[in-house]
Amino acid sequence: MLNLAVNLLILFGAPLLLVGVINRTKALWAGRRGAPLVQPFHDCFRLLRKGAVISDTTTPVFRLAPSVNLAAVLLAGLMVPLAGGGAVISFEGDFVLFAYLMAMGKFARVLAAMDTGSSFEGMGASREALFSGLVEPAFFLLMAGCMAIAGQTSLADALPALQRSGGLLQVALVLGVISFFTMLLVEGCRVPVDDPNTHLELTMIHEVMVLDHSGPDLAFLQYAAALKLVIVGALIAALVLPSAAPLGVSAALLLLVLAAVAVATGLVESVTARLRMTHVSQFVFLMTSNGLIVLAVVLLFKFGGLR
Amino acid sequence: MDLFVIGIILILTGSLAALVVPADWKSRLSTLLSAAGCMVVLGGALRAIWNGGAEVWVVSAGPFFGDVPLVLDELSAFFALAIALTCLLGGIYGTGYLHAGSDDASARPERLGGHFFCLGLLTASMLLVTVVQHTLAFLIVWEIMSLASFFLVVTEHWKDEVVDAGLNYLVSMHVGVVCLITGFLFIGSRGAGMDFRQFAAVLQDPAFPAPGIFLLFFAGFGIKAGFVPLQTWLPRAHPAAPSHVSGIMSGIMIKTGIYGILRVVSWLGKPPVELALAVLAIAAASAVLGVVYAIAQHDLKRLLAYHSVENIGIIGLGIGMGMLGLAYGAPMIALLGFAGAVLHVLNHSIFKALLFYAAGAVYRRLHTRDLEQMGGIAHRMPVTAALFIVGSAAICGLPPFNGFVSEFLVYAAAFSGLVGQRVALVLVSALVMAVLALVGVLALICFAKVCGVAFLGVPRRPQPPDMRDPGWSMRGPMSVLGILALLIGVLPQAAVPLVLPAARLLAGATALPARLPVLDLLQRISLIAAGLVVLTAGLMALRRLLLHGRPVETFRTWDCGYGAGTPRMQYTASSFASPVLALTNPVLALETRLEPPEGFFPGAASFETHPGNIFEAWLIQPVVSRLNRFLTRFTWIQSGSTQRYIFYGLIFLAVTLIWMAVV
Numbered sequence: 001m002l003n004l005a006v007n008l009l010i011l012f013g014a015p016l017l018l019v020g021v022i023n024r025t026k027a028l029w030a031g032r033r034g035a036p037l038v039q040p041f042h043d044c045f046r047l048l049r050k051g052a053v054i055s056d057t058t059t060p061v062f063r064l065a066p067s068v069n070l071a072a073v074l075l076a077g078l079m080v081p082l083a084g085g086g087a088v089i090s091f092e093g094d095f096v097l098f099a100y101l102m103a104m105g106k107f108a109r110v111l112a113a114m115d116t117g118s119s120f121e122g123m124g125a126s127r128e129a130l131f132s133g134l135v136e137p138a139f140f141l142l143m144a145g146c147m148a149i150a151g152q153t154s155l156a157d158a159l160p161a162l163q164r165s166g167g168l169l170q171v172a173l174v175l176g177v178i179s180f181f182t183m184l185l186v187e188g189c190r191v192p193v194d195d196p197n198t199h200l201e202l203t204m205i206h207e208v209m210v211l212d213h214s215g216p217d218l219a220f221l222q223y224a225a226a227l228k229l230v231i232v233g234a235l236i237a238a239l240v241l242p243s244a245a246p247l248g249v250s251a252a253l254l255l256l257v258l259a260a261v262a263v264a265t266g267l268v269e270s271v272t273a274r275l276r277m278t279h280v281s282q283f284v285f286l287m288t289s290n291g292l293i294v295l296a297v298v299l300l301f302k303f304g305g306l307r
Numbered sequence: 308m309d310l311f312v313i314g315i316i317l318i319l320t321g322s323l324a325a326l327v328v329p330a331d332w333k334s335r336l337s338t339l340l341s342a343a344g345c346m347v348v349l350g351g352a353l354r355a356i357w358n359g360g361a362e363v364w365v366v367s368a369g370p371f372f373g374d375v376p377l378v379l380d381e382l383s384a385f386f387a388l389a390i391a392l393t394c395l396l397g398g399i400y401g402t403g404y405l406h407a408g409s410d411d412a413s414a415r416p417e418r419l420g421g422h423f424f425c426l427g428l429l430t431a432s433m434l435l436v437t438v439v440q441h442t443l444a445f446l447i448v449w450e451i452m453s454l455a456s457f458f459l460v461v462t463e464h465w466k467d468e469v470v471d472a473g474l475n476y477l478v479s480m481h482v483g484v485v486c487l488i489t490g491f492l493f494i495g496s497r498g499a500g501m502d503f504r505q506f507a508a509v510l511q512d513p514a515f516p517a518p519g520i521f522l523l524f525f526a527g528f529g530i531k532a533g534f535v536p537l538q539t540w541l542p543r544a545h546p547a548a549p550s551h552v553s554g555i556m557s558g559i560m561i562k563t564g565i566y567g568i569l570r571v572v573s574w575l576g577k578p579p580v581e582l583a584l585a586v587l588a589i590a591a592a593s594a595v596l597g598v599v600y601a602i603a604q605h606d607l608k609r610l611l612a613y614h615s616v617e618n619i620g621i622i623g624l625g626i627g628m629g630m631l632g633l634a635y636g637a638p639m640i641a642l643l644g645f646a647g648a649v650l651h652v653l654n655h656s657i658f659k660a661l662l663f664y665a666a667g668a669v670y671r672r673l674h675t676r677d678l679e680q681m682g683g684i685a686h687r688m689p690v691t692a693a694l695f696i697v698g699s700a701a702i703c704g705l706p707p708f709n710g711f712v713s714e715f716l717v718y719a720a721a722f723s724g725l726v727g728q729r730v731a732l733v734l735v736s737a738l739v740m741a742v743l744a745l746v747g748v749l750a751l752i753c754f755a756k757v758c759g760v761a762f763l764g765v766p767r768r769p770q771p772p773d774m775r776d777p778g779w780s781m782r783g784p785m786s787v788l789g790i791l792a793l794l795i796g797v798l799p800q801a802a803v804p805l806v807l808p809a810a811r812l813l814a815g816a817t818a819l820p821a822r823l824p825v826l827d828l829l830q831r832i833s834l835i836a837a838g839l840v841v842l843t844a845g846l847m848a849l850r851r852l853l854l855h856g857r858p859v860e861t862f863r864t865w866d867c868g869y870g871a872g873t874p875r876m877q878y879t880a881s882s883f884a885s886p887v888l889a890l891t892n893p894v895l896a897l898e899t900r901l902e903p904p905e906g907f908f909p910g911a912a913s914f915e916t917h918p919g920n921i922f923e924a925w926l927i928q929p930v931v932s933r934l935n936r937f938l939t940r941f942t943w944i945q946s947g948s949t950q951r952y953i954f955y956g957l958i959f960l961a962v963t964l965i966w967m968a969v970v
Binding site for chain 1: 682683685686689692696700703704705706711714715718719722723725726730733734736737740741742743744745747748749751752754755756758759760763764765824827828831832834835838839842843845846847849850853854857858859860861862863864865866867872874876877878882883884885886887889890
């Protein structure tokens with residue numbers, strides 16, 4: 001029960017904090033003091049208290065989409081291993097449902113963007129659908145590698161398996177961390193895939209898709225986007241953290257990893273420029289090749305006698 | 308069996324009635340009888356699945372046919388269920404669809420007789436295909452099915468492209484039949500005769516070249532099903548046919564090919580690993596290429612037709628995993644693979660029919676299938692749009708809809724293979740998962756494009772004044788399909804037991820426990836799918852609460868302050884698809900025509916792209932043109948003069964007599 005409470009607290013509390021850490025990192029790197037860490041909370045609550053302006057070209061799809069998106073991402077979050085070595089809901093093959101729930105959220109966001117009839121948002125929708133789509137096959141390859149080693153098929157059981165075996169699998173572990181970090185940059189719409197601070201609609205992906213949303217709808221969308229950072233961050237944490245630790249230690253370690261991931265994201269955002277739109281898919285394909293290498297390493301480890 | 312036969316008789320009566328009753332009664336009486344027949348068959352099929360085991364009825368059909376066994380086993384019963392369901396709703400929708408187009412020549416009452424005759428015949432022959440277990444009788448009902456559907460495809464026979472598509476279909480089907488006849492003759496020549504029930508013994512004889520014969524059958528049935536590279540008839544025939552016919556053909560008729568393949572699998576016993584890998588490779592290619600071609604299409608019905616290729620590929624992946632499970636002696640993998648394949652047959656028949664019916668409803672109002680001419684349909688046809696979006700989410704395999712459940716079963720087969728101890732199985736399972744994921748992603752892009760460009764936003768062309776949701780005869784079947792898609796998605800543990808008997812039959816899984824662990828997984832999925840619905844409703848309520856008493860204004864879409872946006876400035880289907888097409892260009896055979904603007908004051912300029920089909924361009928076309936060139940040499944035989952034909956007859960008789968005298 002305590003386990004569940006701690007996990008839910010991290011899942012629901014950490015997202016906006018993580019955004020705060022990223023922003024603060026960027027500010028410090030640029031030599032500014034930056035906004036307080038809890039600023040995203042203030043922004044979110046301010047949006048929730050506002051009215052809304054809704055485009056006259058839209059249908060109910062536009063109003064429904066932010067809720068569908070948030071609901072899908074929230075439920076996907078329940079399947080991710082958090083503190084105490086377990087997820088809130090965990091069963092064999094839960095990673096399939098996890099991936100398809102994330103896809104359902106994306107479907108809703110894309111339709112809402114197309115509903116406005118703006119070519120900017122259409123552009124963003126088309127790019128988001130492709131880029132975060134290319135992540136999925138790679139995610140399944142990575143999971144396949146983990147599952148083959150673990151002999152288990154749930155996210156919470158499969159991910160920690162790579163670190164347990166040591167030897168050659170350290171290579172797979174490093175590649176796995178890199179891949180999930182790539183996934184975080186893509187799903188979270190960060191540089192070098194997308195620039196959350198951009199001010200030109202033509203170059204945006206996620207930001208342009210939510211241009212016409214306002215008030216609670218925008219709050220839902222931003223919260224869901226932040227939640228995705230925590231979700232993918234927790235996947236990285238599950239790869240590297242020991243799964244059998246007392247709840248308190250494991251929660252503290254998880255928060256530490258999440259903070260480290262946020263700082264890393266902020267640093268990447270500070271030191272790199274975003275990629276040209278035509279090169280983004282190549283960047284995402286890196287994750288696919290990583291996934292294939294992980295799978296190959298795992299097969300060699302398991303069947304080839306290579307240690 | 309009794310209910311099944313009564314149902315068939317009712318359907319055939321309806322079919323014949325369409326020819327003889329007065330014009331005003333044709334559609335109503337025929338549809339009524341056919342619907343009643345379908346319901347009876349539905350009941351019979353459900354009872355057969357419930358009771359388990361095979362219901363056998365042997366008909367003595369004279370000295371020529373001999374005894375014709377009609378067998379309603381678990382596999383037949385499930386396909387009969389899916390066929391009856393699709394045809395029941397399709398027939399009702401069809402009356403509305405034809406009525407709504409009564410300005411078209413196709414719906415003139417005197418033409419309806421032939422149409423409903425063929426529709427009934429198609430329904431009855433599809434149902435019979437699933438139970439007839441006798442070579443000759445099977446080929447006859449198979450042929451009736453092909454011919455009936457051919458006549459339905461060419462309903463609008465005064466259009467050249469429709470006749471072209473129809474003939475293409477007819478020729479493809481007969482290429483398939485040649486493969487089937489060869490296969491059946493080969494098996495029959497080994498002493499099995501014509502009774503399917505003897506075939507298993509022949510195919511499992513170690514001296515028999517079973518893999519070769521399987522591939523022959525796979526080609527023959529695969530043409531009907533639409534596996535690459537034999538799918539070229541599909542994207543032509545489906546757009547040419549009226550929408551209810553497209554829905555029935557794409558939803559269920561092509562699945563008779565899947566039935567045939569599964570039936571042959573059931574004779575194989577333990578297939579060699581290579582055969583399973585071959586099936587997986589073809590299925591993976593079908594799935595990926597089908598969806599890639601679909602993304603490139605702007606013709607709504609042709610796009611949906613390509614998605615049938617994709618979904619047949621997904622079904623094929625399930626069959627392949629099932630065969631791989633059999634080959635490695637892993638009954639659980641086999642069971643999950645076959646269960647996924649068989650359930651996807653039902654699921655696809657639900658959402659694909661729904662999508663075709665919604666597309667038909669739009670076509671009846673807008674008289675175009677071009678996505679770039681649509682836009683904003685949801686404003687005037689909200690129910691159709693909502694149902695189309697439901698169908699889209701279902702076909703992309705998104706929870707909480709039914710497509711997810713069957714795809715999950717195929718995934719389950721794959722991840723059961725992953726945790727095993729065979730290196731080939733692990734590798735193949737991982738690749739199958741990656742392919743399924745890729746296909747799911749591409750399908751999502753494709754349907755985001757269709758929903759976004761056609762149904763959302765603002766109209767790109769002026770809409771006709773009668774632009775509204777269709778009447779109840781069309782809306783009813785569509786709604787039922789939409790509800791079924793959601794129900795199976797939210798309550799998979801209720802739907803999967805329908806397919807498990809068939810999957811057990813195919814997997815030969817008598818050793819498996821009665822209570823399968825996968826049912827527990829489905830319960831979790833059900834919980835989360837229901838959770839998604841409830842949570843969304845909760846968040847909508849929260850949103851409503853938050854906005855209560857606060858200003859909610861409507862304003863135009865943000866356009867950078869330009870203030871003069873027009874519908875033409877919306878993102879188009881081509882633009883939406885272009886990033887994907889750039890990546891998949893090598894397999895697309897994209898034909899581009901560019902007239903660039905020239906000079907300092909350029910006048911007209913144009914840019915067109917036409918997606919091709921590499922199989923058509925590189926495989927089918929060269930063969931056909933070479934055949935044509937070769938056969939042209941013999942055209943002098945067909946002189947058209949009666950005397951010469953009589954002369955040929957004489958030669959034939961003489962040669963026969965001489966041959967008989969010699970031998």
